[in-house]
Amino acid sequence: MKIKFILFMFISIWLALIVRVFSLAIESNTYYEKLSQNNTIKIEKIAPVRGEILDNKNRPIAINKLGFKIQLKPHLTQKKNKEIFDTEIKKIISLIPELDPKKLIKAYKKYDSYYNHDFIDIVDFISYDKMMPVYTKLSLRENIKIVPSPKRHYPYSEIAAHSIGYVSRANAKDIDDNALLKLIGYAGKVGIEKYYNSYLQGEAGSKKVKVNANNQVIKELSYSKAKEDRRLILNIDIELQKYISSLFTQKAGSVIVMRVDGAILSSSSFPEYDLNTFVSGISHKEWALLSNSIDKPFTNKTTHGLYPPASTIKTGLGLIYLTNGISPYWNVDCKSSMPLGKRVFRCWKKQGHSETGIKKAIRESCDDYFYKGSLKVGIKKMSDGFIRYGLGKKTGIDLPNEFIGTVPSREWKRKKYNRSWYIGETVNTSIGQGDFLVTPIQIAQFTALMATSKLPTPFIAKKIGDKVVKPKIIDVLNKDELKRISLIRKSMYEVCNHPKGTAINHLSSKVKIAGKTGTAQVVGIMQDIENRILERDMEYYRRSHAWFTSYGPYKNPQYIVSVVVEHGGHGGAAAGEIVSKIYNKLLELEYIKQ
DSSP: OHHHHHHHHHHHHHHHHHHHHHIIIIITHHHHHHHHHHHHEEEEEEOOOOOOEEOTTSOEEEEEEOEEEEEEOTTTTSGGGHHHHHHHHHHHHHHSTTSOHHHHHHHHHHHOOTTOOSOEEEEEEEEHHHHGGGHHHHHTSTTEEEEEOOEEEOTTTTTTHHHHOOEEEOOHHHHHHOTTHHHHOEEEOSHHHHHTHHHHTOBOEEEEEEEOTTOOEEEEEEEEOOBOOOOEEESOOHHHHHHHHHHTTTOOEEEEEEETTSBEEEEEEESOOOGGGGTSOOOHHHHHHHHTOTTOTTSOHHHHOOBOOGGGGHHHHHHHHHTTTOOTTOOEEEOSEEEETTEEEEOSSTTOOEEEOHHHHHHTTOHHHHHHHHHHHOHHHHHHHHHHTTTTSOOOOSSTTOOOOBOOOHHHHHHHHOOOOOHHHHHHHTTTOTTOBBOHHHHHHHHHHHHHSSEEOOBOEEEETTEEOOOOEEOOOOHHHHHHHHHHHHHHHHHHHSTTOTTGGGOOOSSOOEEEEEEEOSSOOOTTOSSOOOGGGSOGGGSOEEEEEEEESSSSOOEEEEEEETTOOSHHHHHHHHHHHHHHHHHHTTSSOO
């Protein structure tokens, strides 16, 4: 019995061993074969080259400079490899002496670890001209790898800086949102570069290679090309942009030149800054100088500048009046002041405008007409009309993080402050002051509506690859408004062409234009002060912002030109010459043909 038991155990153990050997040798073969392949076959991602950005005449405004990056083999800081590491660093410095060895060592140690088996970037960019004389000497060293690495470059430096935007090194958050950035290393941070980043960056390619135990490539097994170099063509004319920049020397503000269908030929924010300083990283000194400037050069004022619209909204408000119970023949007797409760609301013109109807009120910007009209119509119809006309909401322009501004109303004030609305706030709103805030792009869109009866969505991109960007235009005016808007247009024409128009003395445009000036107060002026200080006598940063928004030609509206000059004082005086020169330039460049 004992012998049978021992024999049984012996046979059982051998059977178990045979089954295990079979499992390891046959059934697990596929598993271990795959595991073996992971050790010998490596898939390398290929970074795509970022697409170029061109203006509407195919002039490059964001390109890639040809260059290289230098990489070092990992694990060279270990004791046994320390001498090799030092030798390689010294070799690189001897061939390219302008490099800082301390920065190279710091860059290497940041990413060197037992878990990293990839070559480590120690130099992000060396230009083609500098690398070529030493390329062979470096690339033949087994511990050094030279990899093509284009660098973003902006040929026009600061021109159209806020619209074009820039790329710079991707941070951890960028990489979390977009895994491809770990490979590319750079991302669009602002402007068009950011808005169209996913298109411009392209898609990674891949290469499957066989490597040995030393991570050396033995054979290339497959290759998939990156989807790259995707071109983006803009509506922007860089020559026009350069010209407008020359007109805004030593000034702060914004200029927009837009086709009436929404295509942006020029979108400028001033002061501008050199985009190239951000590609490789800006110094602390440069950053402090720009970020501490009271003129806010980093702010794209076209979409992020919030200003009281002042009298620029009187055109749309006049249309609201005419379609909400106020007759085109209704007049007020402007005596330069309107008592309301314990306050007195004054017109900008000290002696008043006397008998004033809608056309004269817009032409000469009579505040009293709009004060009294607001009391008849009320804030509800005013705010509803303004929002329908495009204010107080995003225009939809293809730039990131557009601001919406504020159209004051009872509901807005209750929600924001939990306070009651006062009738004096209705009066302030009627002249574009108080809590009323707009962006320059909203005023440009609003002006296009006055010119064409249609509300366009502003757009900068003209062609994305092979796809042409089509205008988006919507109808927002009702039948009554369509019937009355011709009177508003005639009034805007008289602003620029009538002897008493607020812009007439400051224009030299060869194109017949229509428009509206505005003077947006920066510092509140007490209404009981009769003798107001002149804008030119105020300290610069206490002066009002100057608005002038326009369209032309008057009989066949084609373009909108909207300008705001920060602390410029009176709209016509500060911006009239700029607007005139822009229309003349549009003629010269044959955008407008007469």
